Amino acid sequence: MKSHTEYLTFTVPKRMDFVNITPQVREVVKRSGVREGLCLVNAMHITASVFINDDESGLHEDYKQWLEKLAPFDPSPTAYRHNRTGEDNGDAHHKRQIMGREVVVAVTEGKLDFGPWEQIFYGEFDGRRPKRVLVKVIGE
Amino acid sequence: MKSHTEYLTFTVPKRMDFVNITPQVREVVKRSGVREGLCLVNAMHITASVFINDDESGLHEDYKQWLEKLAPFDPSPTAYRHNRTGEDNGDAHHKRQIMGREVVVAVTEGKLDFGPWEQIFYGEFDGRRPKRVLVKVIGE
Amino acid sequence: MKSHTEYLTFTVPKRMDFVNITPQVREVVKRSGVREGLCLVNAMHITASVFINDDESGLHEDYKQWLEKLAPFDPSPTAYRHNRTGEDNGDAHHKRQIMGREVVVAVTEGKLDFGPWEQIFYGEFDGRRPKRVLVKVIGE
Numbered sequence: 001m002k003s004h005t006e007y008l009t010f011t012v013p014k015r016m017d018f019v020n021i022t023p024q025v026r027e028v029v030k031r032s033g034v035r036e037g038l039c040l041v042n043a044m045h046i047t048a049s050v051f052i053n054d055d056e057s058g059l060h061e062d063y064k065q066w067l068e069k070l071a072p073f074d075p076s077p078t079a080y081r082h083n084r085t086g087e088d089n090g091d092a093h094h095k096r097q098i099m100g101r102e103v104v105v106a107v108t109e110g111k112l113d114f115g116p117w118e119q120i121f122y123g124e125f126d127g128r129r130p131k132r133v134l135v136k137v138i139g140e
Numbered sequence: 141m142k143s144h145t146e147y148l149t150f151t152v153p154k155r156m157d158f159v160n161i162t163p164q165v166r167e168v169v170k171r172s173g174v175r176e177g178l179c180l181v182n183a184m185h186i187t188a189s190v191f192i193n194d195d196e197s198g199l200h201e202d203y204k205q206w207l208e209k210l211a212p213f214d215p216s217p218t219a220y221r222h223n224r225t226g227e228d229n230g231d232a233h234h235k236r237q238i239m240g241r242e243v244v245v246a247v248t249e250g251k252l253d254f255g256p257w258e259q260i261f262y263g264e265f266d267g268r269r270p271k272r273v274l275v276k277v278i279g280e
Numbered sequence: 281m282k283s284h285t286e287y288l289t290f291t292v293p294k295r296m297d298f299v300n301i302t303p304q305v306r307e308v309v310k311r312s313g314v315r316e317g318l319c320l321v322n323a324m325h326i327t328a329s330v331f332i333n334d335d336e337s338g339l340h341e342d343y344k345q346w347l348e349k350l351a352p353f354d355p356s357p358t359a360y361r362h363n364r365t366g367e368d369n370g371d372a373h374h375k376r377q378i379m380g381r382e383v384v385v386a387v388t389e390g391k392l393d394f395g396p397w398e399q400i401f402y403g404e405f406d407g408r409r410p411k412r413v414l415v416k417v418i419g420e
Contacts (some may be wrong), residue, residue: 001281040177042385053233097333118184118186136386177283194373196365258324
């Protein structure tokens with residue numbers, strides 16, 4: 001069994017935004033030399049997500065508005081008890097639970113085994129500082 | 141290490157519905173010959189989910205009503221910017237994020253290692269056309 | 281390829297609560313002898329979650345309040361069709377979908393490959409009885 005691990009770092013200028021990281025993950029899979037196996041991609045921070053969906057800017061705006069409705073940004077300690085710790089990112093911990101921490105993708109014949117529109121995104125909910133994504137490929 | 145990949149196709153007659161795909165996944169695991177490993181099952185389309193829960197029709201109706209409340213179907217381009225592209229399925233991309241893209245299931249002694257009520261469902265949110273699910277088993 | 285499977289049992293005294301199970305998972309990884317691979321941790325019950333987030337009690341209270349808003353506890357069969365079966369836990373099946381069934385964690389150099397604040401939680405939404413969590417480690 002082969003295994004290969006890399007860490008990607010993203011500094012997203014906005015508080016909330018989505019970055020298509022498919023090209024970087026594809027490169028990691030290539031470097032792994034794995035032909036058949038699984039590829040785990042996960043946010044290493046708990047106010048960020050990795051998810052798979054469409055690379056369509058209108059949809060991304062829809063997601064942002066929807067997440068803001070489900071868990072609005074509000075730095076006050078009455079809106080989120082978490083903000084009593086001095087943090088202002090209580091909302092980000094909630095948004096991340098909706099969008100998920102990780103994806104596991106099949107690697108088949110040396111490639112990410114994707115449907116026609118699948119793209120991997122890093123979802124940032126408390127940006128403006130460097131944060132890491134782990135990519136691990138195992139297989140043969 | 142062994143690996144085995146199959147693609148299942150589902151054409152769901154309704155826009156939104158859930159299909160118990162446990163029997164099909166079980167057959168793939170059997171054909172894989174894997175005794176100890178992991179089984180990935182994921183929707184290959186971004187308006188569909190694979191998830192694990194109860195095979196109870198009342199619960200499924202509850203889920204549909206709840207998802208409709210969280211992300212209502214509305215083909216208008218004002219409800220979802222995504223629909224400005226000519227699509228009418230903005231809601232489906234949101235519902236899928238709640239229910240998830242994939243499950244990873246342990247394979248132990250040649251079988252899906254499940255709790256008493258766990259069943260795998262294909263969740264369709266924009267049906268009436270053939271869509272694919274990937275099943276990949278790796279292990280020994 | 282090595283593989284190692286263990287089952288953890290939790291009896292949570294409250295209907296809804298979160299338990300940090302990172303120490304137990306860490307021990308399973310150690311016992312597996314796997315240095316490079318993947319670790320799957322999943323709830324074996326469909327009214328419970330396994331998720332990764334912060335070990336901060338204020339945040340956990342925020343999550344509970346938020347989940348209660350998204351899918352309120354209500355034993356009546358009009359609130360949830362699922363409760364027509366004699367169950368009173370329709371809400372718990374919904375809360376679990378928000379928080380997720382499982383996590384897959386990279387094992388690197390024999391350890392859970394975590395970011396600075398990542399901790400694994402068992403999320404109970406219908407407690408007061410023993411329920412199981414599966415931990416499976418595969419790799420080399």
